[in-house]
Amino acid sequence: MKEKTLERKLVETVGRMGGYALKLTSPGMAGFPDRLVLLPKGKMAFVEMKAPGQKPRPMQSFRHVSLRCLGYRVYVIDSVQKIYEALEELAPERINAQGDILDRKVSPGVQRLYRYGR
Numbered sequence: 001m002k003e004k005t006l007e008r009k010l011v012e013t014v015g016r017m018g019g020y021a022l023k024l025t026s027p028g029m030a031g032f033p034d035r036l037v038l039l040p041k042g043k044m045a046f047v048e049m050k051a052p053g054q055k056p057r058p059m060q061s062f063r064h065v066s067l068r069c070l071g072y073r074v075y076v077i078d079s080v081q082k083i084y085e086a087l088e089e090l091a092p093e094r095i096n097a098q099g100d101i102l103d104r105k106v107s108p109g110v111q112r113l114y115r116y117g118r
Helices: 003-016 056-071 078-092 108-116
Strands: 019-021 035-039 044-050 074-077
Touching: 003 044, 019 078, 019 108, 035 078, 044 056, 044 078, 044 108, 056 074, 074 078
Parallel strands: 044 074
Antiparallel strands: 019 035, 035 044
C-alpha cells in the first residue's frame, strides 16, 4: 500500500470521527510531520505518514523528539492498523478497531460529507 493511500485513509477516518487531518507545510522547517490531526474535545496529534516498512529520516526523527518534548503526541504511521491504533489511543471513545464511529455526536451532514467525498 502506498503512502498516499494510507494518507487518504487517515483523512477519511478522522473525518468520520468528526475531526480534521490537516496537511502541513512548513517552509524553512525541514522534517516537520505531514499531518496535524484535530479531534473533538481538543484532542490533537502530529502524524508522519510513511510507506509500509519505511522509517523517518534523521531530521524527521529530530522534529518528532522536539515536538514530544513540547508535550505533543507524534505518531509514525505506515499501515492501516497503525492508523486505528493511533486514533484509538488519541480518542478511544470515538473509534473501534474497524473504524466505526462509536460516539454518534457527529452530525449526519458531516458524516455524509466524509462518506461521499467533498
